[in-house]
Amino acid sequence: MALLEVTGLKKSFRDPEGRSMAVLDVPHFQLSAGAHIGLAGTSGTGKTTFLHCLAGILAPDAGSIVLDGESICPGSEAVRDSIRARSLGYIFQTFNLLQGFTCLENVLLGMSFGRGPDRARAEELLRRVGLADRLRHLPRQLSTGQQQRVAVARALANHPKLVLADEPTGNLDAANARDALALIREICHEAGAALICVSHDPQVLSTFPERLSLADLNRAARRPNPVSA
Amino acid sequence: MTLPLLIRRSLRQHALSTMVTAISIALAGGLLMAVWSLKQQARQTFEQMDGGWDAVLGARSSKLQLVLNAIFHLEASPGNLAPADVEFIARNPAVHHVVPIAMGDNYQGFRIVGTTTNLFTEHEYQPGRKLQVTGTGRLFDDGYREAVLGSFAARKLGFKVGSEFKPYHGLNYDANSQHEETYVVTGVLEPSNTPADKVIWIPLAGLQNMAGHDPATATDVSAVLVKLRAPAAGRQLDQMYNKQGNRLTFAWPIGAVMSQLFDKIGWFDRVLTLVAALVALVAAGSVLTSIYNSMAARRRDLAILRALGARRTTIFGAIVGEAVAVVALGNLLAFGLYFVILSATALILREQTGVVIDAWQFNAVWLWAPATLLGLGALAGMVPAWVAYRMDVAAGLTPDS
Structure with a gap:
C-alpha cells in the first residue's frame, strides 16, 4: 500500500481579471513509504502549489490526497492542520525560521503542534545536523547553511512519515547545497521518512535514483492555461 | 508551553510598542482607580468627619x-x-x-x-x-x-x-x-x-x-x-x-450637610468618571492599533506557525493572549500610578483640610477596574486576532521581496 496517494488533484486560482486559471491537474501520483523522489519543476509548473496541497496548506478544488490512510483532502482544515503537525515535515526554500526564536525553540515549536515538545529529541536533532553549539542562537546569528540545517532538524522533529522539500538548496552555494541535500536525505533515511524534493537544479535531481517531472505529472503545466469565464 | 512562549516572544519582539501601550493602559487604569477611590473615600471621610459633634x-x-x-x-x-x-x-x-x-x-x-x-x-x-x-x-x-x-x-x-x-x-x-x-x-x-x-x-x-x-x-x-x-x-x-x-x-446633622456638598458637585464626579472611562476606551484602542499595525510585520511568522500545524484557534488565542498580557502589564503599572496619585492627593488634602485619606484602603475598584481593562483589552485583541485567524497561509509563506 502506498504511503501517499493522490488522485484527480485540481487547483485553480483567479487572475486579476477574475478569470479562473488552472495551476494543478494531477490525475494520479503515489509514493511508497520511505521512498525518496526528485521532482523536477521549473518556474510556473505549480510545484509550490502541489507541495502546499500535499501539506494541506492549500485546499484543492477537486481530488483526493491520502497520507498513510488518513485523508488530507477531502477533509476539514482542522484535520489537515493535525495531519500536517503529526505526519509531515516541510523544508522551505527560504527556510522560514521564526526569527524571534532560538534554534532550539524553532525545533521545539515544530513539535508543539504535533506530538508535543521533546527537548531531548530537539537537542539530539540539532546535534545531528551539527549545531550542538548553536542551540541558543537566533537564526540571524547563523550562516545560511546553518539556517538550512535548523530547518531540516525542525522538519524531522515530529517523526514525519513524509518530508516535503521545496527547492531546499535554492539559497545555498554549490558546496553547501551538496552537503545540505546529503544531510536531508541521510536524516530522512535514518528516520524512515519518505521524501519529495522539488528542484529545478539538474545536479540536485541527479542524486535521486527516482525522478519525475512535474510537467509530466501536472497536465495543467503542459498546456497553455485554459481560461474559463 | 507553546502559547505562553509565543506571547512572551511577541511581546519581546515588539518591546517598544508593548511598553507604550502598557503605559497608556497604566494611565487609564491608574486614573480610573484613583478618581473612583478618591471620590468614595473623600465623600465617606467628609461625611464622617464631624469631630464628634452633632x-x-x-x-x-x-x-x-x-x-x-x-x-x-x-x-x-x-x-x-x-x-x-x-x-x-x-x-x-x-x-x-x-x-x-x-x-x-x-x-x-x-x-x-x-x-x-x-x-x-x-x-x-x-x-x-x-x-x-x-x-x-x-x-x-x-x-x-x-x-x-x-x-x-x-x-x-x-x-x-x-x-x-x-x-x-x-x-x-x-x-x-x-x-x-x-x-x-x-x-x-x-x-x-x-x-x-x-x-x-x-x-x-x-x-x-x-x-x-x-x-x-x-x-x-x-x-x-x-x-x-x-x-x-x-x-x-x-x-x-x-x-x-x-x-x-x-x-x-453634620454628615447630611456634607453630603449636600457632594451632591452639589456630583456632576463633576460624573465628568471625572466619564473622562476616566474614555481614557480606558482610548487605551483599549491603543492595544488594538498597536497589535493591528504589527500584523503586517508578523504575517510571515504567523504563516510559518500555521505551516507547522498551528490551528487558526491557536493563532487567534495567541494574539488575544498578547493583548491581555499587555493590559495585565499595564494594570501592574496602573497600581503604581494609583498609589502615587492617591498618596500625593492625600498629602494635599491633609494640608488643605486636615482630612486623612488612606491610599492603601481597599476599594472594590481595585478588582473591577483591572478586570474591565482586561476585558476591553481582550475585546480589542480580537480584531487583529480575527485578521490573523483569516490569514491566507500560502500567501503568508511567500517572501515579501
Whole structure:
C-alpha cells in the first residue's frame, strides 16, 4: 500500500481579471513509504502549489490526497492542520525560521503542534545536523547553511512519515547545497521518512535514483492555461 | 508551553510598542482607580468627619458654610453669636455639652481658633478618644496668652513647647497685619486625623480681646459646636432655630450637610468618571492599533506557525493572549500610578483640610477596574486576532521581496 496517494488533484486560482486559471491537474501520483523522489519543476509548473496541497496548506478544488490512510483532502482544515503537525515535515526554500526564536525553540515549536515538545529529541536533532553549539542562537546569528540545517532538524522533529522539500538548496552555494541535500536525505533515511524534493537544479535531481517531472505529472503545466469565464 | 512562549516572544519582539501601550493602559487604569477611590473615600471621610459633634450653631447662613467653617476650618465665618445665644443652647436639656469657638486670626496661614478647655477635657472626637497634649506639654490657661497646636500645624511651623509667636489678623496670612500680642506654645496635640490637627488653639478670651478687634463684639463667638444627648434631639432644635427663628442657623446633622456638598458637585464626579472611562476606551484602542499595525510585520511568522500545524484557534488565542498580557502589564503599572496619585492627593488634602485619606484602603475598584481593562483589552485583541485567524497561509509563506 502506498504511503501517499493522490488522485484527480485540481487547483485553480483567479487572475486579476477574475478569470479562473488552472495551476494543478494531477490525475494520479503515489509514493511508497520511505521512498525518496526528485521532482523536477521549473518556474510556473505549480510545484509550490502541489507541495502546499500535499501539506494541506492549500485546499484543492477537486481530488483526493491520502497520507498513510488518513485523508488530507477531502477533509476539514482542522484535520489537515493535525495531519500536517503529526505526519509531515516541510523544508522551505527560504527556510522560514521564526526569527524571534532560538534554534532550539524553532525545533521545539515544530513539535508543539504535533506530538508535543521533546527537548531531548530537539537537542539530539540539532546535534545531528551539527549545531550542538548553536542551540541558543537566533537564526540571524547563523550562516545560511546553518539556517538550512535548523530547518531540516525542525522538519524531522515530529517523526514525519513524509518530508516535503521545496527547492531546499535554492539559497545555498554549490558546496553547501551538496552537503545540505546529503544531510536531508541521510536524516530522512535514518528516520524512515519518505521524501519529495522539488528542484529545478539538474545536479540536485541527479542524486535521486527516482525522478519525475512535474510537467509530466501536472497536465495543467503542459498546456497553455485554459481560461474559463 | 507553546502559547505562553509565543506571547512572551511577541511581546519581546515588539518591546517598544508593548511598553507604550502598557503605559497608556497604566494611565487609564491608574486614573480610573484613583478618581473612583478618591471620590468614595473623600465623600465617606467628609461625611464622617464631624469631630464628634452633632451640630453647629452659628449666625444665619447656609448650613454648609457653617459646617465648613466650624468643623473643617475652611471658609469664612458667616457672623457672630452673642454670649446669650451660647448660654441658651448650653442650657437646653437635649444638649450634652457645647464648645464655643471664635476665629479671625492666623499665623502664617494656620487658623487661630479661640476656644475653651472643655474642648480637650470633656469632648470626645471619637468614642473614647479626646484631643490630648503630647509629652511634657499642657493645655493653655484661660487667662494667659498661651496656645496649643494641632500636630500638623506644629510640625509645619516647627513649633515646640516654649515656642513664641505673634498672630496675624484675618483668616488669610498678610505679613503687614501682625498683632502685638505674643503667644507661647504650651502643648502640641497628638495627631487625631481630624481638621483639629491644623489649628492653633488659644483661649477664647485671647482671641476676643486681641488688639485691633472690635471691642463691641469682644464677647461674641463665631460658632458653637454642639454635642447632643441623643442625636435625634437635633430635630427639635432644627425646628426651633431654622424654621421658627430667623437669626441663627442650626446645622444638623453634620454628615447630611456634607453630603449636600457632594451632591452639589456630583456632576463633576460624573465628568471625572466619564473622562476616566474614555481614557480606558482610548487605551483599549491603543492595544488594538498597536497589535493591528504589527500584523503586517508578523504575517510571515504567523504563516510559518500555521505551516507547522498551528490551528487558526491557536493563532487567534495567541494574539488575544498578547493583548491581555499587555493590559495585565499595564494594570501592574496602573497600581503604581494609583498609589502615587492617591498618596500625593492625600498629602494635599491633609494640608488643605486636615482630612486623612488612606491610599492603601481597599476599594472594590481595585478588582473591577483591572478586570474591565482586561476585558476591553481582550475585546480589542480580537480584531487583529480575527485578521490573523483569516490569514491566507500560502500567501503568508511567500517572501515579501
